[in-house]
Amino acid sequence: MIGLTVLVLLIPSTYCKEYVFPDNFKFGVATAAYQVEGAWNTSGKGENIWDYMTHTNPSSILDRSNGDIACDTYNKIKADVQLLKNLGVDFYRFSISWSRILPSGKTDYINPDGIRYYNELIDELLANDIKPLVTMHHFDQPQPLEQEGGFLNLKLADYFEDYADVLYKNFGDRVKDWTTFNEPTLVCFLGYSGEFLAPMITRKDGGYLCGRTLLIGHAKAYHLYNKRYKNDQGGRVGIVHDIFWFEPRTNKIGDIKAAEAAKEFNFGWFAKPIFTQEGDYPQIMKESIARSSKLEGLSKSRLPQLTQEEIELIKGSADFLGVNHYTTFYCSPIEDDTIERGLFYLPDMDANCIVDDKAESSATPWLKVIPSGFRKSLNWIKEQYNNPEVIILENGFSDAGNLLNDCPRVNYYNRYLTEMLKAIYEDDCNVSGYAAWSFMDNFEWRSGYTQKFGLYSVDFNDPSRPRTPKMSAFVFKNIIRERKINWSYTPDGFTKCEWPKSKDEL
Numbered sequence: 361m362i363g364l365t366v367l368v369l370l371i372p373s374t375y376c377k378e379y380v381f382p383d384n385f386k387f388g389v390a391t392a393a394y395q396v397e398g399a400w401n402t403s404g405k406g407e408n409i410w411d412y413m414t415h416t417n418p419s420s421i422l423d424r425s426n427g428d429i430a431c432d433t434y435n436k437i438k439a440d441v442q443l444l445k446n447l448g449v450d451f452y453r454f455s456i457s458w459s460r461i462l463p464s465g466k467t468d469y470i471n472p473d474g475i476r477y478y479n480e481l482i483d484e485l486l487a488n489d490i491k492p493l494v495t496m497h498h499f500d501q502p503q504p505l506e507q508e509g510g511f512l513n514l515k516l517a518d519y520f521e522d523y524a525d526v527l528y529k530n531f532g533d534r535v536k537d538w539t540t541f542n543e544p545t546l547v548c549f550l551g552y553s554g555e556f557l558a559p560m561i562t563r564k565d566g567g568y569l570c571g572r573t574l575l576i577g578h579a580k581a582y583h584l585y586n587k588r589y590k591n592d593q594g595g596r597v598g599i600v601h602d603i604f605w606f607e608p609r610t611n612k613i614g615d616i617k618a619a620e621a622a623k624e625f626n627f628g629w630f631a632k633p634i635f636t637q638e639g640d641y642p643q644i645m646k647e648s649i650a651r652s653s654k655l656e657g658l659s660k661s662r663l664p665q666l667t668q669e670e671i672e673l674i675k676g677s678a679d680f681l682g683v684n685h686y687t688t689f690y691c692s693p694i695e696d697d698t699i700e701r702g703l704f705y706l707p708d709m710d711a712n713c714i715v716d717d718k719a720e721s722s723a724t725p726w727l728k729v730i731p732s733g734f735r736k737s738l739n740w741i742k743e744q745y746n747n748p749e750v751i752i753l754e755n756g757f758s759d760a761g762n763l764l765n766d767c768p769r770v771n772y773y774n775r776y777l778t779e780m781l782k783a784i785y786e787d788d789c790n791v792s793g794y795a796a797w798s799f800m801d802n803f804e805w806r807s808g809y810t811q812k813f814g815l816y817s818v819d820f821n822d823p824s825r826p827r828t829p830k831m832s833a834f835v836f837k838n839i840i841r842e843r844k845i846n847w848s849y850t851p852d853g854f855t856k857c858e859w860p861k862s863k864d865e866l
C-alpha cells in the first residue's frame with residue numbers, strides 16, 4: 361500500500377500534462393510598436409521604414425493597409441493596461457518606436473512627446489504590477505537613416521547605441537529588462553537580401569552587411585548599459601532571436617546536413633557570436649558563403665569577416681536570450697530539384713526547407729502546428745549554447761480573425777506550452793518566462809490585417825478600435841491562474857472545443 365502511494369505521488373512529475381509551471385516562471389504577452397501603436401505622425405514622431413513603404417508602395421501590403429492607426433494603442437494606455445491586468449500577466453513585452461523618440465534617428469532632437477508616451481505606459485504598467493520588458497527595435501528603423509544606407513551602413517551601430525543611451529537614461533529607472541533587436545535574421549535577410557520586409561532591398565551581400573551592423577550595434581548597447589547604467593539601475597540586456605525548428609526530410613545524410621545548415625543560418629548566425637566562448641559566425645556559414653562567393657567570381661566572401669576586436673566586443677554581450685518560436689520546416693539539399701523551393705530559404709544556405717502540408721494549418725502559409733519542434737529547439741539551444749537563460753518572447757497562432765471561439769489557437773497554446781513544460785522538467789532547459797504573441801490582433805507586416813494572432817480581437821472597421829477577448833484570452837488567463845494546462849477548461853459563454861485527438865495522444 362505504501363509502495364502504491366509512493367508510485368501515485370511520483371506519477372504527476374513524470375506525466376507531462378500534469379506539470380505545473382515553476383513558482384518563479386513569468387508570463388506575459390507581446391506586441392510591437394508599428395503593429396499596434398498607430399499615431400504614425402502625431403506630436404513629432406518621425407517617419408520610419410514601414411510608414412514610408414506602406415505610403416509610397418501600398419501594393420506591397422496584401423490588403424493595401426498600413427499601421428497609421430493600427431490598434432491605436434497610443435491613445436489607449438489606461439484601457440489596455442486594464443486588459444493586461446485582467447489577464448494576470450507578470451510582464452508586458454512591447455517595443456519602442458525609434459522614430460517616436462528620435463525623429464531623425466539621431467540624437468540631434470529628442471521628441472518630448474515620445475518620452476511622455478512611454479513614460480505614461482511604463483508608469484501605468486508598474487502601477488498595475490506589470491513589469492515592462494522593452495524591445496528597442498522591432499523592424500521599424502527611422503526612414504532618414506535609410507537614406508544613409510540603413511543597416512548596410514555600419515555607422516548605424518553607433519546611432520543605435522546613441523538611441524539606446526536615450527532609452528536607458530529616460531526609462532532605465534523603471535525598465536529592468538531590455539532587449540536590443542527583434543529577430544536580426546529576419547530584419548537582415550528579409551529586409552536587405554529579400555523582399556519580404558521593409559526596406560525590401562535585394563542585395564546578395566545585404567543581409568550579411570546588415571547582420572554585422574546589428575551584432576555590433578547590439579554589443580555596443582549592451583556594453584554601454586554595463587558601463588554606465590547597470591550599477592545604478594540594476595537591469596539587464598538581452599536580444600531576441602527567432603528560431604524555427606528544422607527537421608531533415610528523410611534520414612539521408614544530405615537531408616540531415618541541410619537541416620543543420622538551416623539551423624546555423626537561421627539561429628547560429630546571431631547566437632554563436634554572442635552566446636559561445638569562441639564567438640564569431642558559425643563555421644558552416646563562413647564556408648558556404650565563401651564557396652558561393654568564389655563561384656560567382658568574387659575576390660572575397662560576401663560575408664564580411666568580423667575583426668578579432670569585434671569578435672571580443674560581441675562575445676558574451678547578453679544577460680539572457682529572448683526566443684521567438686512558431687513552427688518547423690523540413691529540409692533537403694538545394695540541388696535536389698525534385699522538390700519545389702520551400703518557404704524558408706536563405707541565399708548561400710545549402711538547404712531547401714518546406715512546410716509539412718499535412719500538418720494543421722494557420723492563416724499564415726509558413727505557420728504549421730508542430731509542437732514537438734518547440735521542445736527540440738529548446739534542447740538544441742541548451743546543448744549548443746551552454747543552457748543560457750531563455751525567455752520565450754513570441755509564440756502564437758494566426759487565423760483569419762473571424763473566430764471568437766478560437767479553439768485552434770487554444771489547441772496551439774496548450775500543445776506548445778506542454779512541450780515547453782517537458783523541456784523544462786524532463787530536459788532541464790533553462791526557460792524562465794513566456795510571452796504569447798500577441799496581446800491583440802494587429803498589423804501583420806506584408807499581410808496587413810489578413811492574419812490575426814491576438815488573444816483579443818480588434819475591430820479595425822470601428823474608429824474606436826474596440827477590443828473583445830477571444831476564448832484564448834480566458835484560457836491563457838486560466839493557465840496563469842492555475843499554473844498548468846487544463847484541457848477541460850471552457851470559459852463561460854464559449855462552446856467547448858472538440859479536440860482533434862484525444863488528450864492522451866497530444
Ligand code: BGC
Pocket residue numbers: 392395542543546602684754797804813
Ligand atoms: C515577428 C512579429 C510577427 C510574428 C508573426 C515574428 O516574426 O516578430 O512581429 O507578427 O512573427 O508573423
